[in-house]
Amino acid sequence: MPYVSAEQRRRDLIDAAIRVTADVGLAAASTRAICAEAGVQQSVFHYCFSSKEELLRELTREVVAEIVGTAVENLTPGVDVEESLLQGLTGLWETVTAQPEKQLVFYELTVGALRAPDRSDIAQWQYREYYASTGTFLTRLAETAGIEWTAPIPVLSRMVTTAIDGLILGWLADGRADEVEASLAPFAKMFAGMAIVVPAAVA
Numbered sequence: 171m172p173y174v175s176a177e178q179r180r181r182d183l184i185d186a187a188i189r190v191t192a193d194v195g196l197a198a199a200s201t202r203a204i205c206a207e208a209g210v211q212q213s214v215f216h217y218c219f220s221s222k223e224e225l226l227r228e229l230t231r232e233v234v235a236e237i238v239g240t241a242v243e244n245l246t247p248g249v250d251v252e253e254s255l256l257q258g259l260t261g262l263w264e265t266v267t268a269q270p271e272k273q274l275v276f277y278e279l280t281v282g283a284l285r286a287p288d289r290s291d292i293a294q295w296q297y298r299e300y301y302a303s304t305g306t307f308l309t310r311l312a313e314t315a316g317i318e319w320t321a322p323i324p325v326l327s328r329m330v331t332t333a334i335d336g337l338i339l340g341w342l343a344d345g346r347a348d349e350v351e352a353s354l355a356p357f358a359k360m361f362a363g364m365a366i367v368v369p370a371a372v373a
Contacts, residue, residue: 187199234295258307267347320365330361
């Protein structure tokens with residue numbers, strides 16, 4: 171049997187945990203089920219992770235990193251504020267609909283972290299990452315489009331993130347993709363309305 175490094179085993183177990191959680195939910199995602207999905211003995215799990223809590227922390231970081239990475243790729247600032255916002259929202263939405271099970275895993279991890287004393291800090295970290303990536307985009311957009319925001323970046327970042335979060339969660343609940351898609355342009359217009367043009371400097 172070829173040698174498999176501990177790092178690779180950890181990777182395999184995290185990937186297996188994502189699949190199991192997406193399939194049966196976080197509560198039913200036992201270490202036994204995760205090991206079976208990864209094709210390893212439970213002794214391997216305990217060699218790679220000190221506990222299920224440690225695995226869940228790593229799993230959360232993995233899912234959040236992927237979501238934030240995708241968000242950053244889709245948020246491309248341009249000279250037109252409303253169009254840039256709409257493109258970003260549309261790109262995020264297309265990513266979510268391509269893998270809805272991962273978004274569901276994310277929400278379960280968030281709620282699970284809020285209920286677990288050993289992981290309560292991870293939920294705060296999740297949203298700090300979202301707010302930070304959104305804030306970076308809004309700052310860059312202000313520079314590229316020559317505008318200023320009428321609300322502080324931290325406030326606007328929270329507003330944009332909350333809007334996206336609500337749209338996705340609502341869609342997971344009722345499946346009305348058509349209503350979500352119809353709301354993207356109005357949201358972009360609303361947020362663009364919080365931008366004012368910076369007067370050109372007089373030479």
